[in-house]
Amino acid sequence: QKEVEQNSGPLSVPEGAIASLNCTYSDRGSQSFFWYRQYSGKSPELIMFIYSNGDKEDGRFTAQLNKASQYVSLLIRDSQPSDSATYLCAVNNNDYKLSFGAGTTVTVRA
Amino acid sequence: DTAVSQTPKYLVTQMGNDKSIKCEQNLGHDTMYWYKQDSKKFLKIMFSYNNKELIINETVPNRFSPKSPDKAHLNLHINSLELGDSAVYFCASGLATQETQYFGPGTRLLVL
Numbered sequence: 001q002k003e004v005e006q007n008s009g010p011l012s013v014p015e016g017a018i019a020s021l022n023c024t025y026s027d028r029g030s031q032s033f034f035w036y037r038q039y040s041g042k043s044p045e046l047i048m049f050i051y052s053n054g055d056k057e058d059g060r061f062t063a064q065l066n067k068a069s070q071y072v073s074l075l076i077r078d079s080q081p082s083d084s085a086t087y088l089c090a091v092n093n094n095d096y097k098l099s100f101g102a103g104t105t106v107t108v109r110a
Numbered sequence: 111d112t113a114v115s116q117t118p119k120y121l122v123t124q125m126g127n128d129k130s131i132k133c134e135q136n137l138g139h140d141t142m143y144w145y146k147q148d149s150k151k152f153l154k155i156m157f158s159y160n161n162k163e164l165i166i167n168e169t170v171p172n173r174f175s176p177k178s179p180d181k182a183h184l185n186l187h188i189n190s191l192e193l194g195d196s197a198v199y200f201c202a203s204g205l206a207t208q209e210t211q212y213f214g215p216g217t218r219l220l221v222l
């Protein structure tokens with residue numbers, strides 16, 4: 001079983017719609033959770049982090065964490081063509097290491 | 111000002127050669143990392159240094175040798191390059207175990 005799994009995608013959504021990205025993790029002791037965005041040919045950049053159960057909102061992005069279900073998600077509201085990228089879920093087990101999922105590629109159709 | 115920088119940006123070389131990639135961060139972080147991203151875009155940690163001390167070594171062939179001369183620099187030397195080493199190598203830095211990591215622009219290595 002992979003440490004961090006994401007829905008494989010690609011995910012295609014129309015402009016203005018909500019894009020929903022899912023991520024599950026295997027280590028119940030995981031402490032912190034991150035969503036990175038990676039444009040083609042570029043480096044990953046952080047868009048959200050979440051430590052506690054519940055929702056965390058930042059602009060058009062909402063991260064949701066459920067530690068009991070070992071599940072973290074990212075919602076992108078009012079999706080824009082500029083949101084087209086690969087989204088990487090990452091999990092930190094308090095051991096200096098980020099474990100990444102394979103990423104979900106999102107395409108926003110104009 | 112570039113937070114995490116890497117050189118070179120592109121590296122094309124022949125099998126069997128030895129090459130180095132350099133990384134520098136000006137964020138004042140005390141932990142630095144090397145990641146490898148393969149052709150399927152899977153990002154996997156290779157090494158981590160905290161205050162110049164190696165703390166993570168993730169089952170990487172010993173042809174790969176990291177070196178951290180100080181907290182702001184982490185270099186990666188690769189001996190006897192193989193075709194399978196072709197990938198994008200990202201350097202990253204961070205402050206503490208639960209803080210975010212900031213990535214450099216990547217070094218695209220192609221072994222022919």
